[in-house]
Amino acid sequence: MEAGYILNGRYKIVSSLGEGGMANVYSAYDLILKRYVAVKLLRLDMRDDPHAVRRFQGEAMSLTELTDPHTVMIYDVGEESGLQYLVMEYVNGMNLKEYIKQEYPLSVERVVQIMTEVLQAVSDAHSHGIIHRDLKPQNILIDQNGLVKITDFGIALALSRSSMTKTNTVMGSVHYISPEQARGSIVTKQTDIYSLGIILFELLTGHVPFRGENAVSIIMKHYSEAMPSVRNENPEVPQALENIVLHATAKDLNDRYGTVQEMASDLASCLSYQRRDEARWLPAGSDEDETKVLPAALPDETETQQEEQQDPADQSNAGHGKKKHKKWSKKKKFLVWSSWLVLAILIGTAVYFLMPRQTSVPELSGMSISEAEDSLRNANLKVGKSKKAYSNDYESGQIIRTEPSAKSKINEGQKVDLILSRGSQKERFGDYTGQKYSVVKKMLQKKGVTVSKQKVYSQKYAKGEIKSQSISTKKKVIMGETSVTFEVSQGPRSFELRDLTNYTLKSAQDYADEHGLVLNVSRGKSDDFEQGLVMEQEPAAGTELAQGAQISVKISTGSDEESSESSSSSSSSSSSSDSDSGSESRFNVEVKIPFAGDEAHKSNKVQIYIEDRGHHLNNVYQTLTITEDQSVNLPFELASGQKGRYKVVRDGSTIIEKDDVTGD
The missing domain is CATH 3.30.10.20 (Trypsin Inhibitor V; Chain A)
Structure with a gap:
């Protein structure tokens, strides 16, 4: 289920907390009550399994009966799109296994406090006829305030609804399994007490009492080996506290605590001064100083042999002896058959655990490596090789997929390779x-x-x-x-051309520069406009123009009379040598403009500037777009002794320039 999904219109999924064989657990936010909760959702591949649905619903029914503050509370039960779900109390903290690793060694006072809260919760469950069957540190949570919360009643069954004749079924984790569970015998409340004793041992020593290479070897140790001494590892533990471990883990049910209340009562006083000199607890009828004898079958044989070696004088009791011999033979047969039955159960248990079983590869996409390790461990699988690949869907360090792929069926104990995200490729x-x-x-x-x-x-x-x-x-x-x-x-900026008549040439040039226009200037006589003012413009005022457009203005040189007076004045003030220097000259100059282009630039835009009697070099004379080398004729009108100038500009750079143009 993806983060952000809203279940039943109320519970917004935040993140995955873990995956189990039957259900997946997510943290979620209750949109109505504004609080964080844990949602346990029956797996998709289980929704059509009536046994799994009944078991899941059974857990909900069991949990609703429990009200102890040290049991994870159930808030809601529901179904959406055929999927069963439970909404439970969200415990922000860690499980007891992690707590022991982080905090060990714990003070005996803290150990007693934790076990007292655990026993209180289990006692409440037992009072409602519920046996947990899988008590272990991983199912005991410690919140941020240090309080205990027991969870995962997934395999707990109400005694009122369970069959009391069910045998040959081994349930629970092998490190915490009771001898009767290992034999496949009937599970009782004393089964939970044995697991509680193992948990107490681990709290005091930091590890489980029995370890081995495989599950069968660990089960055999629970069945046959004595509980290791807590005080040999941790002498600070009072004998009275070690005795609780020994009493709770007794192999014989007659020697074990009968109820959780008995164990809790013993725990409450174990640190008292009055019990400081308490002797080591021993099962009833045992004596560590006595010589151990073989099982009862051996004395039976001895008595029989004695009967066979009776003195002949006692043959008068022969008939009675035969009857007694017959009696012991039946007893021997019973013992032999009992031994064979126990051996058969042990062999059956060994075959059950050694025979390869299949499991499904869990969906790990989006998880971190540590989260994936937990999920694989829960599925009895191992982490294989890690590979890295780029991914746009998963952040760096998250798992993209697995090999074999999710939901593939493989044997338990096999390795699963992880494909980790490098993040998106740049x-x-x-x-x-x-x-x-x-x-x-x-x-x-x-x-x-x-x-x-x-x-x-x-x-x-x-x-x-x-x-x-x-x-x-x-x-x-x-x-x-x-x-x-x-x-x-958006193309060049457009605007309406202003009326430039009566502007001086400088004002017209300033207006053109301000609006990004190319100004072309010519001159002519006018009786209506004073000399030096714009007398005509092209295009007309009000025309819509864009930046880069060309406009032309004609500057008045005055009327004929003004020109005549100006000429007379000029003549009278000029020297005779000036009057002999010649008149105006008009001519054309051919300029070859080279084309510079490629596939991206298939044309050149060039501006031509000229300076003569009617033009200034600061004003564009002509703008051309060329697609190949091109020649243009530039007309010049020069006064006597004046030199003309021109230049050609392309892309802001001058490519042709000449400063001494004459008609010669």
Whole structure:
């Protein structure tokens, strides 16, 4: 179930807490009561299994009967889309196994406090006819305040609803299993007491009492070996406290505590001064100083042999002797058959645990390695090799998939390889300037990039083309985590041309510069406009123009009279040598403009500037777009002794320039 999914319109899934053989557990948030809860959801592959559904519902019924504060509370039971679920109290903390690893060695006072709370919860369950059957530190939680909470009654059954003749079934974890469970005998409340004794041993020593290479060897030790001494490992433990371990883990049910209340009562006084000199607890009828004898079968044989070696004088009792011999023979037969029965049970148990069993590979996608290890351990599988691969769906360190794949059936104990995410692969972002925004947007969005645009005016780029981008072209990014903003050209800015008549040439040039216009200037006589003012313009005022457009203005040189007076004045003030210098000259100059282009630039835009009697070099004379080398004729009108100038500019750089143009 994915994070963010809302179960039954109320419980918002936050994260996975673990996976079991029958159910998956998630942390969730109750949208109505505004609190965090734990949701146990029956696995998808189990929803059509009536036995699994009944067992899951049985757990819910069992839990609703328990009210002890040290038992995980159940809040809600429901079903959605055919899936059964339980909503339980969320315990923010760790399990007792982790707590022991982190805090060991624990003080005896803290051990007694933890066990007192555990016994209180188990006693409440027993009072409702519920046997846990799988008590172990992993099913005991310690919250952030240090309080105990028992969970996972998944295999607990109410005694009122269970069969009391069920045998040959081994349940529970092998490190905490009772001898009667190992034999497949009837499970009673004393079974939980044995597991509690093992848990107390682990709290005092930091480890379980019996360890082995496999499950069978551990079970055999529970069945046949004496409990190791706690005080040999930790002399600080009072004898009275060790005695509780010995009493709770007695092999014989007659020697073991009969109820959890008895064990709790013994625990309550174990640290008292009055019990400081208490002797080591021994099962009833045992004496460590007596010589151990063989089982009862051996004395029977001895008595029989004695009968056979009777003195002949006692033959008068022969008839009685035969009857007695017959009696012992039946006893021997019973003992032999009993031994064979026990051996058969042990062999059957060994075969059960040694025979390879199949399990399903759990779904590990999205988990960390530590979470995956726990899930595989719960499925009796091992972690194999780890490989790494790039992924856009999973963060670095998360599991992408497994080999074999999830839900595959494999033998227990096999290794499962993990494919871990390196995170998303970075790639060079690229240069998109000059390209169509609509095309680039579709392409990048397919890669997961968030694309936005900002409209700008541009003379260089056509409408819809990208003028600039917010990310450097060489920067390496994770496309699925990247946002970019493009400046997209709306073409040149447009505006209405102002009426420039009566402007001086300088004012007209300032207006053209301000609006990005190219100003072409010519001169002519006028009776209506004073000399030096704009008398005509092209295009007309009010025309819609864009940046880069060309406008032409004609500057008045005055009326004919003004020109005549000006000429007379000039003549009278000039020297005779000046008057002999010659008149105006008009001529054309041919200029060859080279083309510079490639596949990306199939045309050149060039500006031509000239300076003569009617033109100034600061004003564009002509703008051309060429696709190949081109020759142009530039007309010059020079006064006597004046030199003309011209230059050709392409992309802001002057490519041709001449400062001494004459008609010669």
